[in-house]
Structures are given as structure tokens and as C-alpha cells.
Amino acid sequence: MATRGKIYHCINSQQFDRPLIEKLCRLADQIRKIADTKEGMDFLESTLHHKRAMLYFVQPSTRTFLSFYSACQILGIKCAEVRDPKTSSEVKGESEEDTVRIFSSYFDLIIMRHFKANFTVTIAEMLDGTDRPVPVINAGSGKDQHPTQALLDIYTLKRSFKDRGGIDGKRIAFVGDLWRGRTVRSLAQLLTKYQGIKQYFVAPTEFQISADLQAYLNEAGVSYELTDDLKRIIPLVDAIYMTRLQSEWDEVDGTCCQLDLDKYSIGRRQLALLKPDAIIMHPLPRKTELAREIDADPRAIYWKQVRNGMWIRAALIAMIFQQESAILSYT
Amino acid sequence: MATRGKIYHCINSQQFDRPLIEKLCRLADQIRKIADTKEGMDFLESTLHHKRAMLYFVQPSTRTFLSFYSACQILGIKCAEVRDPKTSSEVKGESEEDTVRIFSSYFDLIIMRHFKANFTVTIAEMLDGTDRPVPVINAGSGKDQHPTQALLDIYTLKRSFKDRGGIDGKRIAFVGDLWRGRTVRSLAQLLTKYQGIKQYFVAPTEFQISADLQAYLNEAGVSYELTDDLKRIIPLVDAIYMTRLQSEWDEVDGTCCQLDLDKYSIGRRQLALLKPDAIIMHPLPRKTELAREIDADPRAIYWKQVRNGMWIRAALIAMIFQQESAILSYT
Amino acid sequence: MATRGKIYHCINSQQFDRPLIEKLCRLADQIRKIADTKEGMDFLESTLHHKRAMLYFVQPSTRTFLSFYSACQILGIKCAEVRDPKTSSEVKGESEEDTVRIFSSYFDLIIMRHFKANFTVTIAEMLDGTDRPVPVINAGSGKDQHPTQALLDIYTLKRSFKDRGGIDGKRIAFVGDLWRGRTVRSLAQLLTKYQGIKQYFVAPTEFQISADLQAYLNEAGVSYELTDDLKRIIPLVDAIYMTRLQSEWDEVDGTCCQLDLDKYSIGRRQLALLKPDAIIMHPLPRKTELAREIDADPRAIYWKQVRNGMWIRAALIAMIFQQESAILSYT
Numbered sequence: 001m002a003t004r005g006k007i008y009h010c011i012n013s014q015q016f017d018r019p020l021i022e023k024l025c026r027l028a029d030q031i032r033k034i035a036d037t038k039e040g041m042d043f044l045e046s047t048l049h050h051k052r053a054m055l056y057f058v059q060p061s062t063r064t065f066l067s068f069y070s071a072c073q074i075l076g077i078k079c080a081e082v083r084d085p086k087t088s089s090e091v092k093g094e095s096e097e098d099t100v101r102i103f104s105s106y107f108d109l110i111i112m113r114h115f116k117a118n119f120t121v122t123i124a125e126m127l128d129g130t131d132r133p134v135p136v137i138n139a140g141s142g143k144d145q146h147p148t149q150a151l152l153d154i155y156t157l158k159r160s161f162k163d164r165g166g167i168d169g170k171r172i173a174f175v176g177d178l179w180r181g182r183t184v185r186s187l188a189q190l191l192t193k194y195q196g197i198k199q200y201f202v203a204p205t206e207f208q209i210s211a212d213l214q215a216y217l218n219e220a221g222v223s224y225e226l227t228d229d230l231k232r233i234i235p236l237v238d239a240i241y242m243t244r245l246q247s248e249w250d251e252v253d254g255t256c257c258q259l260d261l262d263k264y265s266i267g268r269r270q271l272a273l274l275k276p277d278a279i280i281m282h283p284l285p286r287k288t289e290l291a292r293e294i295d296a297d298p299r300a301i302y303w304k305q306v307r308n309g310m311w312i313r314a315a316l317i318a319m320i321f322q323q324e325s326a327i328l329s330y331t
Numbered sequence: 332m333a334t335r336g337k338i339y340h341c342i343n344s345q346q347f348d349r350p351l352i353e354k355l356c357r358l359a360d361q362i363r364k365i366a367d368t369k370e371g372m373d374f375l376e377s378t379l380h381h382k383r384a385m386l387y388f389v390q391p392s393t394r395t396f397l398s399f400y401s402a403c404q405i406l407g408i409k410c411a412e413v414r415d416p417k418t419s420s421e422v423k424g425e426s427e428e429d430t431v432r433i434f435s436s437y438f439d440l441i442i443m444r445h446f447k448a449n450f451t452v453t454i455a456e457m458l459d460g461t462d463r464p465v466p467v468i469n470a471g472s473g474k475d476q477h478p479t480q481a482l483l484d485i486y487t488l489k490r491s492f493k494d495r496g497g498i499d500g501k502r503i504a505f506v507g508d509l510w511r512g513r514t515v516r517s518l519a520q521l522l523t524k525y526q527g528i529k530q531y532f533v534a535p536t537e538f539q540i541s542a543d544l545q546a547y548l549n550e551a552g553v554s555y556e557l558t559d560d561l562k563r564i565i566p567l568v569d570a571i572y573m574t575r576l577q578s579e580w581d582e583v584d585g586t587c588c589q590l591d592l593d594k595y596s597i598g599r600r601q602l603a604l605l606k607p608d609a610i611i612m613h614p615l616p617r618k619t620e621l622a623r624e625i626d627a628d629p630r631a632i633y634w635k636q637v638r639n640g641m642w643i644r645a646a647l648i649a650m651i652f653q654q655e656s657a658i659l660s661y662t
Numbered sequence: 663m664a665t666r667g668k669i670y671h672c673i674n675s676q677q678f679d680r681p682l683i684e685k686l687c688r689l690a691d692q693i694r695k696i697a698d699t700k701e702g703m704d705f706l707e708s709t710l711h712h713k714r715a716m717l718y719f720v721q722p723s724t725r726t727f728l729s730f731y732s733a734c735q736i737l738g739i740k741c742a743e744v745r746d747p748k749t750s751s752e753v754k755g756e757s758e759e760d761t762v763r764i765f766s767s768y769f770d771l772i773i774m775r776h777f778k779a780n781f782t783v784t785i786a787e788m789l790d791g792t793d794r795p796v797p798v799i800n801a802g803s804g805k806d807q808h809p810t811q812a813l814l815d816i817y818t819l820k821r822s823f824k825d826r827g828g829i830d831g832k833r834i835a836f837v838g839d840l841w842r843g844r845t846v847r848s849l850a851q852l853l854t855k856y857q858g859i860k861q862y863f864v865a866p867t868e869f870q871i872s873a874d875l876q877a878y879l880n881e882a883g884v885s886y887e888l889t890d891d892l893k894r895i896i897p898l899v900d901a902i903y904m905t906r907l908q909s910e911w912d913e914v915d916g917t918c919c920q921l922d923l924d925k926y927s928i929g930r931r932q933l934a935l936l937k938p939d940a941i942i943m944h945p946l947p948r949k950t951e952l953a954r955e956i957d958a959d960p961r962a963i964y965w966k967q968v969r970n971g972m973w974i975r976a977a978l979i980a981m982i983f984q985q986e987s988a989i990l991s992y993t
Contacts, residue, residue: 041381050703052735054728063433066385066411070437073383073409078735080728093906094947097954102725102946105968106732129958130965244424284433285425292428296460303461306436372712394764397716397742401768404714404740575755615764616756623759627791634792637767 007319009124010137013150013186018193025155027315027324028308034330035074043330044314047323049076054107056100057083057139059115063284063306064139064149068111071313075323080107097126104134109320117142135320143182148316149283150186152309157239159308160279160301164238167191173200173233176243176264176289179207183283184243188213192220199224200233204259230264234273242266242282242290242302267291274299281305338650340455341468344481344517349524356486358646358655359639365661366405374661375645378654380407385438387431388414388470390446394615394637395470395480399442402644406654411438428457435465440651448473466651474513479647480614481517483640488570490639491610491632495569498522504531504564507574507595507620510538514614515574519544523551530555531564535590561595565604573597573613573621598622605630612636669981671786672799675812675848680855687817689977689986690970696992697736705992706976709985711738716769718762719745719801721777725946725968726801726811730773733975737985742769759788766796771982779804797982805844810978811945812848814971819901821970822941822963829853835862835895838905838926838951841869845945846905850875854882861886862895866921892926896935904928904944904952929953936961943967 005020016024034040053072057065065083072079082103100123103110110127112120120138127133140146157167172191174184178201188209191197199217201209201224208226217224227233234240266280271294274280282290282302294300318327336351347355365371384403388396396414403410413434431454434441441458443451451469458464471477488498503522505515509532519540522528530548532540532555539557548555558564565571597611602625605611613621613633625631649658667682678686696702715734719727727745734741744765762785765772772789774782782800789795802808819829834853836846840863850871853859861879863871863886870888879886889895896902928942933956936942944952944964956962980989 038381045380049707050700052732062413062430066413066433066437069411070383073411080731080735082724082728093949098947099724101965102728102968105965106728106972132965132969285429287424292426303432303436303463306433307463310437369712376711393744393761397744397764397768400742401714404742616760618755634763634767634794637764638794641768 006322007316008135009120010135010147010316010320011120011124012138012145013147013190016147016151016190016193021151021154021190021193023324024151024312024315024319025158027318027327028155028311030328030330031074031314031318032311034327040330041074044074044327045076047075047318047326048321051076051108051321052078052080052106053109053111053317054103055079055081055083055139056103056110056112056114057081059113059140061113061140063309064113064146067306067309068137068139068148068313070310071317072111074310074314075317077109077317097123101126101130104130104132107134109135109137109317111137111139112141113139114141117144120145137316137320140182143180144185146182146186148309148313149183150190151316152305152312153183153187153241153281153283154190155312156281156301156305156308157279159304161238164277167194167197169196170194170238171198171200171236172239172241173202173230173237174209174241174243175202175230175266177207178203178209178243181243184209184241185213187241189216192217192222197222200237201226202228202230202233202264204228204264228263230270231273234270235275237278238275239279239281240266240274242280242286244285244287244289261288265289265291266294268293271297271299337653338647339466340451341466341478341647341651342451342455343469343476344478344521347478347482347521347524352482352485352521352524354655355482355643355646355650356489358649358658359486359642361659361661362405362645362649363642365658371661372405375405375658376407378406378649378657379403379652382407382439382652383409383411383437384440384442384648385434386410386412386414386470387434387441387443387445388412390444390471392444392471394640395444395477398637398640399468399470399479399644401641402648403442405641405645406648408440408648428454432457432461435461435463438465440466440468440648442468442470443472444470445472448475451476468647468651471513474511475516477513477517479640479644480514481521482647483636483643484514484518484572484612484614485521486643487612487632487636487639488610490635492569495608498525498528500527501525501569502529502531502567503570503572504533504561504568505540505572505574506533506561506597508538509534509540509574512574512614515540515572516544518572520547523548523553528553531568532557533559533561533564533595535559535595538590559594561601562604565601566606568609569606570610570612571597571605573611573617575616575618575620592619596620596622597625599624602628602630668984669978670797671782672797672809672978672982673782673786674800674807675809675852678809678813678852678855683813683816683852683855685986686813686974686977686981687820689980689989690817690973692990692992693736693976693980694973696989702992703736706736706989707738709737709980709988710983713738713770713983714740714742714768715771715773715979716765717741717743717745717801718765718772718774718776719743721775721802723775723802725971726775726808729968729971730799730801730810730975732972733979734773736972736976737979739771739979759785763788763792766792766794769796771797771799771979773799773801774803775801776803779806782807799978799982802844805842806847808844808848810971810975811845812852813978814967814974815845815849815903815943815945816852817974818943818963818967818970819941821966823900826939829856829859831858832856832900833860833862833898834901834903835864835892835899836871836903836905837864837892837928839869840865840871840905843905846871846903847875849903851878854879854884859884862899863888864890864892864895864926866890866926890925892932893935896932897937899940900937901941901943902928902936904942904948906947906949906951923950927951927953928956930955933959933961 124136455467
């Protein structure tokens with residue numbers, strides 16, 4: 001999917017090696033810097049002014065959708081969207097492959113979120129076999145992958161630790177429903193590309209990370225620990241990555257409700273245990289696992305994380321359309 | 332919310348003093364004049380080309396939504412929208428405050444319509460406490476406020492009376508369901524800033540204006556009359572502001588149906604009683620209270636009123652982003 | 663609706679005479695050529711950069727909607743859309759005429775798809791009587807008309823036959839549900855403007871073309887044949903226009919299911935009978951009548967047909983706004 005230093009389709013987080021990640025982060029930094037002035041925004045808007053993107057989001061999403069939408073707008077890309085499969089021709093019995101091929105007839109980029117795992121791969125391969133292939137970005141597929149979330153998380157870690165030696169050597173705890181969270185899965189995999197990381201997975205046993213993710217981490221030879229004791233872990237770490245219990249995916253209704261959710265939450269009390277320069281991240285939306293009372297704490301950086309997503313996605317799209325040197329050389 | 336001569340958030344009609352209203356109307360006049368040529372449109376489009384707006388319309392609305400959308404497009408602002416709360420992350424249990432804070436992470440302006448009274452105030456205050464505050468425009472909240480409707484109504488009155496000494500000294504009748512209409516409420520309040528106005532409120536007793544609006548008018552020391560006799564009032568006034576009975580807000584189903592709606596309607600027969608230079612306004616949509624047979628009469632200006640809404644909203648947004656001198660000095 | 667060589671409203675396929683069709687096709691060719699470079703796209707985008715369009719699609723549609731949307735974007739027209747009548751003010755009891763008149767207050771062009779036959783005519787006439795008339799494009803109305811589909815079909819035929827003497831003298835078969843397909847109706851009518859055409863209508867008796875279409879063809883004095891024997895027809899023709907059985911319009915549920923659908927389908931077996939330089943078209947979406955196994959065959963041009971739709975619609979809109987000479991003289 002990606003030859004060295006380049007991106008065409010964006011399918012999964014494994015396709016990003018460390019030099020590519022570094023390049024993306026540098027590009028995102030440059031885009032946000034340029035975007036600071038009207039002249040800069042006018043320049044960015046001119047780079048891909050001639051392109052049009054389809055945002056095909058079959059699975060509900062506000063933040064990822066708007067983040068990509070904004071990223072496209074920043075680069076001048078004109079967007080169209082199909083979000084509700086009921087308005088689409090699928091009601092007339094059309095296959096999803098045909099639906100997407102229609103999109104590729106009109107648009108230059110397809111950004112898609114789908115409930116089927118691997119659907120983006122199927123689509124990318126189908127399009128590559130046509131005489132009008134266009135790049136595809138996976139904006140979340142099933143329980144499987146959400147690569148741009150992983151990129152924005154890495155970007156957020158990099159920015160947070162830029163005066164402390166970067167991501168290498170840091171201790172990072174994932175907390176919550178780790179079993180079904182594709183966000184955690186994608187980020188944990190990307191972190192294996194960094195040196196001396198220790199990952200903590202803090203969850204009740206039934207929501208711990210899957211065997212195949214453990215196998216992946218073992219294979220990569222990285223250090224990690226599974227535990228259900230958040231209180232013990234908090235003082236040890238440089239970053240806490242909170243996630244919510246996603247009740248909408250529960251296979252057995254009510255399972256999550258028997259848990260002591262408080263054990264996997266962060267409020268003022270837990271904050272007191274955290275190192276003064278550590279950070280708290282969350283992919284959002286949150287429920288009760290992240291108390292609003294801590295929002296004003298400088299260590300709570302999840303709102304910055306949201307905005308980082310827009311910049312890193314703009315960088316990704318700019319790279320797909322080979323605009324990195326034009327943007328990096330802008331002064 | 333507004334320091335003298337400036338606007339940041341647009342929350343309610345009371346925040347607009349007369350000089351500010353005059354400035355807005357002048358700016359709207361200039362924008363519509365500039366928009367007359369392609370060169371002018373290109374100029375307008377360049378003024379806020381670097382900005383992006385979120386239109387967050389939880390309550391259904393076609394005309395207000397499209398009016399703001401068009402106003403943004405005229406100024407080059409790129410829009411995104413969230414209209415159906417079901418597509419949003421609220422299905423995942425997110426608070427509305429968090430949802431809006433996400434918007435503020437991606438966009439430079441939030442235009443919102445909501446069924447909760449005072450929701451815009453809550454949001455504006457919340458955003459002011461963050462490190463990325465953005466301006467908020469109230470596009471209608473509950474039964475409470477709809478300030479841009481009041482501004483477009485004032486703008487329409489000003490244009491209609493520009494050769495007859497302006498709004499001061501005019502007699503204006505409000506007709507219909509005055510109890511629940513936030514439109515009437517907002518305009519009646521704004522009119523207190525003009526001299527020698529007489530307001531007539533024509534409605535069946537159970538749909539008359541609320542006690543607190545009466546208190547407001549009393550406090551302002553303005554002249555007004557409550558009546559249920561439209562026929563007597565028609566020949567006296569310079570402007571009739573029609574409204575429909577909004578059955579969708581009925582607390583007791585069927586209440587409005589026992590009324591003789593014909594008593595609060597305008598057709599060809601009532602038109603005959605109206606002064607030749609008086610005007611008929613309506614915020615639209617209409618039901619039967621405004622017969623289509625009178626649409627072609629020059630005194631029927633509700634379609635012009637619709638378009639005025641687009642221009643005054645463009646003026647408002649231009650002021651929020653401090654573009655008034657750039658626009659006023661364009662030749 | 664159209665004076666010679668010009669277009670204002672686009673209502674039905676009959677309004678297009680042959681010189682006008684030729685002009686549109688030439689313009690579409692030029693637009694697609696210009697669109698090949700970033701400079702060209704920037705030029706196209708500047709032509710109607712000052713215009714705004716409303717896409718009012720009450721009837722579900724993906725491809726026609728996106729095709730128009732893309733065509734507008736290519737020309738720099740800013741779009742707004744109303745697709746779900748439930749979000750509109752119609753829930754407040756507004757008439758559709760009023761709804762559309764609101765659109766005409768904000769936008770410079772209305773593109774509409776509606777389930778009512780002749781609704782576009784009603785609207786065009788209503789708007790022509792106001793002091794802010796705007797052009798209207800019919801993007802499909804009832805079982806009646808879908809003129810831009812007919813234009814894109816003609817454009818596809820022209821491009822396919824450009825090295826073989828053009829459309830004149832060709833044999834064209836329509837296959838499937840010809841009774842309810844407005845696409846077939848519109849194209850069959852347009853083809854009467856070409857010389858020496860032979861049209862075959864291949865359908866089960868109960869889905870054959872209507873008596874009034876037959877009367878139209880008789881009056882035009884063109885050659886045609888009704889049959890239910892696809893196998894016999896395939897080797898004779900230069901173009902096969904496939905359509906699907908549109909079960910969603912069935913008056914008696916289940917009628918279509920008693921047919922041997924295979925008799926009206928094209929797969930690898932039928933392809934073997936087709937002339938080597940013939941073409942297969944389909945308005946899409948397809949069901950089983952067009953096997954995916956033939957997609958890679960060079961005679962299968964329905965995906966090109968999709969993209970042709972975007973270009974011819976851009977040409978149509980450019981003509982409505984009198985941009986043809988600016989575009990044709992671009993080098």
C-alpha cells in the first residue's frame with residue numbers, strides 16, 4: 001500500500017514505518033504553522049483546490065467525519081458526503097462495490113468509515129483493478145483498524161514529549177475497554193516502532209486486549225503488562241490513554257454494567273497520583289470515565305488531541321497527493 | 332457579549348443598540364450592492380475565505396439554515412453541518428457541551444439552533460473558558476430568542492421606510508400566535524430602540540404576548556395595545572407582521588383549532604383596507620393566514636424579507652470577524 | 663423553455679434539438695480536456711465561482727445527485743442541498759411552491775428531483791412569475807422525464823461512435839423494464855433527432871414501452887421493433903442499453919418475480935454473440951441483469967457513461983449561465 005516514504009491508500013497503522021510517521025508529523029507541524037495567517041490559509045487552500053473528495057461514512061461518527069472534512073477544506077479539497085446508507089442507491093439493490101465505484105467516477109479521493117473489518121482493503125483492491133483508481137483512506141473499519149486515530153495519537157505524544165526526548169523510553173497506560181477498542185489496537189501497534197516503550201493495559205479481565213494483539217507485541221519484543229489495578233499504575237506512567245466502555249457493541253447486554261466503572265476512571269482524586277509532567281489522552285467521546293472537573297488541568301490534553309487529528313489528517317492527505325515538498329518549502 | 336460597536340457572540344436581540352443596528356444595516360446594503368457583479372462576489376468571497384463555520388441545527392429549519400449557509404458562502408466561509416442529532420456522537424452518550432467543544436476544535440464559528448432556551452448562552456460561556464474560544468451565533472433557541480430574525484425584520488422595515496423617514500414614528504401590528512412566537516418577542520424588543528413607535532398585538536386572548544414581554548415594553552415606556560380585532564387595526568398601520576399558529580408547539584392538542592383562524596388572516600378582502608404604502612411581513616413558513624392571492628401585491632414584501640435575511644446575516648458574520656471597514660471601503 | 667441555441671430551464675429531453683445537443687457535447691469534451699490540468703481546473707472553477715446552487719432531491723438518488731454536485735464543484739458553483747423532506751419546513755405545513763421560492767431567494771440555480779411528474783414545469787412557471795426568477799434543472803421527475811440522463815446517454819453514444827460515423831445509422835436495443843423507465847423514454851425520444859436509427863425494444867410484453875411513446879416514434883417516422891427475444895437481437899446491434907426491473911415502483915407486488923429475468927440479462931454467454939465493436943450501456947444501479955464478470959470487457963462502457971454524466975451536466979450548467987464561449991475559447 002505504501003512504497004518507502006510515500007502513501008497512496010491509507011489502510012492500516014502497520015503500513016507506517018517510523019520515518020514516514022516522522023515525516024507526517026513534521027508536515028502537520030508545518031501546516032498548522034502556515035495556517036496561522038490568512039496568506040498561509042490561502043496558500044494551503046490553493047494546493048489541492050482542484051481535487052474533490054467523497055466522505056463515505058456508513059457508520060455514525062461526528063468527530064472523525066468533521067476532522068477529515070476540515071482537513072480537506074484546509075487544503076482546498078471540495079467535499080461531498082454519503083452518510084446515511086438509506087439515501088443511497090443501496091435501497092435499489094446496488095452492491096457496495098458498485099456504490100464505491102460510482103464515487104471513484106466523480107471524486108479524486110475516498111475517505112470511508114465502515115462497520116465491516118477489512119472493507120477498505122476490498123475496496124482499494126477493487127479500485128486498483130479499474131481504469132480510474134483513486135486513493136482510499138480508512139477512517140475506521142469494524143473493530144479492526146482506525147489508522148488515522150493512531151497517527152493523531154502518535155502526533156499528540158510527540159508534541160507532548162518534544163522537550164523530553166520524544167516518545168522513546170516513555171511509559172504509556174491504556175485504560176478501559178481494550179478488548180473492542182480499535183483505537184488502542186492501532187496505537188499499541190504503532191508504538192512498537194519506538195524504542196524502550198513500556199505499555200500498560202489496564203482493564204477488567206473480560207475487557208483485556210485480545211490474544212492476537214498480545215502475540216503482535218510479543219513478536220515485536222516490546223515490554224508490556226496486563227493489569228486491572230489503575231491506582232498502582234498511575235504514578236508510574238508518562239501518558240494515560242483513557243477509553244470508554246462502548247456499550248453499543250456489547251454482545252451480551254448489560255455485561256459492562258456489572259463492572260465497578262469507578263476503578264477505570266480518572267477524576268480529581270486519581271489526578272493527584274499522576275506525575276506533574278504526565279499527560280492524559282482520550283479518543284473521545286467520553287462517558288463518566290473522564291470527569292469534567294479535570295478538563296482545566298494542563299495535563300488533560302484530549303482537546304488538543306482532537307485538533308491534532310485535523311492537522312495530521314491534512315498532512316496525510318497532502319502526502320497522498322504529493323504536496324509535501326510544496327508545503328515544507330513554503331515560507 | 333458585545334462591547335460598543337462590536338459583536339463577538341450573537342446571543343439575543345437586546346445586545347444590539349441602535350447604532351450597532353444602523354451599522355449592520357449599512358453593511359448589509361453595501362454587501363448586496365457589491366454582490367451585484369462577479370468582481371464584487373469574488374471580493375466578498377475572499378474576505379473570509381480562510382474561515383470555516385459549523386452550522387449546528389438540532390431543531391429542524393430550512394430557511395434559517397439556508398440563509399446562514401448562503402451568507403457564509405457569500406463571504407467565502409466554508410461550511411459544515413450537523414443537523415440530525417442521531418448521526419452525532421450523542422448516540423454514544425456524549426454530552427452536548429462536549430459535542431460543541433469538538434466543533435470549536437475544528438471550526439472558527441458556530442451557528443446553532445436548539446430547542447433549549449438559553450442553550451447558546453451556556454455554550455458561549457463554556458467556550459469562553461477554553462483555550463480555543465470561537466464566536467457563537469444563536470439561530471433560534473427554544474421559545475426564547477431568534478435575534479437574527481429580529482435583525483432581518485428591522486432591516487426590512489428600514490428599507491421599506493427609507494423614503495418615509497425610517498422606522499421612527501411608525502405603527503406596526505403583530506398578528507397571530509404571539510404567545511409562542513420568539514420572532515415577535517425579539518422584534519418587539521428591538522423596536523423599543525426606535526422613537527414614537529406604536530405596536531399593536533392582535534391575537535385571541537389565549538395567544539396574546541406574555542406578561543414578561545408586556546413588562547419589558549412597559550419598562551421601556553413604549554406605546555402598545557393588545558386587541559383581537561384585526562379589521563379595526565389594518566387601516567391604522569404602516570406594517571403588519573403576520574405569524575402563523577404553530578400547532579407543533581401546542582401543549583394541549585387541538586387548542587388552536589377551535590379558533591376562527593379567518594379573523595387573524597390576510598387575503599384580498601383585508602388588503603383592501605390597508606394603506607397604499609403599508610407593508611405586509613411574515614417570517615414564513617405560512618399556512619392559511621396569508622393567502623397566496625396577495626403575493627403579487629407590491630405591499631406583500633415577505634419574499635424580499637427572506638432575501639434580506641441572507642444579507643443581514645452576511646453583515647453580522649462580517650462584523651464578527653471585523654471585516655466591516657474592508658467591505659465598506661470597497662469600490 | 664429554450665430559444666434557439668440557448669438553454670434557460672432544463673425541463674425535458676424534447677427541448678433539445680440536434681444543434682443544441684452537438685454544442686453541449688462539444689462543450690463537455692472541452693471541459694473534460696481543460697480539467698486535465700490544475701491550471702485548467704482553476705480556470706473552470708473561476709467561471710461560476712460567484713454562483714450558488716440548491717440541489718433539491720426529494721426522491722432518493724446517489725449517482726444523479728453526486729453527478730450534479732461534482733459538475734457544480736468543477737465550475738466553482740457552491741452547493742447546498744435539501745434531500746430529506748422531513749428536515750424541511752414542510753413539516754410545518756408549508757407548500758412545496760413556497761419551499762422552492764425560498765430556495766430561489768438564496769440560490770442562483772435549482773436542480774431538482776421529484777416524484778411528481780411535471781413538477782419541474784410547475785416550479786419553472788411559478789418562478790418565471792416572480793421578481794427573482796432562477797433557472798431550474800429537472801434531475802428526474804416521476805416516471806416521466808430525466809433529460810440529463812438522456813443527454814449523457816447521447817454523449818456516450820457520440821463518443822463511442824466518433825470514429826464510426828457518429829450516431830446516425832446505428833442500431834440500438836433497449837432491454838428490461840421499458841414500461842416504467844423514464845431513462846429509456848427520454849433517450850428514445852432524443853434519438854429521433856438522428857438519421858437512420860433503428861431502435862429495438864426488448865422486454866416481456868407487460869413491460870414494453872407505453873402506447874404514447876410508440877405514438878411519438880410513429881409520428882417521428884423512425885424505425886423500431888418490439889420484441890421479447892434478446893438473443894436474436896444481440897448480434898444485430900451497435901449498442902445495447904440495459905435497464906433493471908425497478909421493483910420499487912411495482913404496482914402489484916411480486917409481478918416482476920414471475921419473469922425469467924435471465925432472458926433479459928447480459929453475461930459472458932450473451933457477450934459472445936455481440937459484435938466486437940458494439941457497446942453495452944446501463945444507467946445504473948444494476949441488479950443481476952448485468953453480470954460483474956463482463957465489467958472488464960472493453961465493450962462494457964457503463965462506468966465511462968457514469969463519468970460522462972458529470973461532464974455533460976457541467977456543460978449544461980455552463981450553457982445555462984452563458985459560459986460556453988469563455989470555455990470553448992480557453993487554451
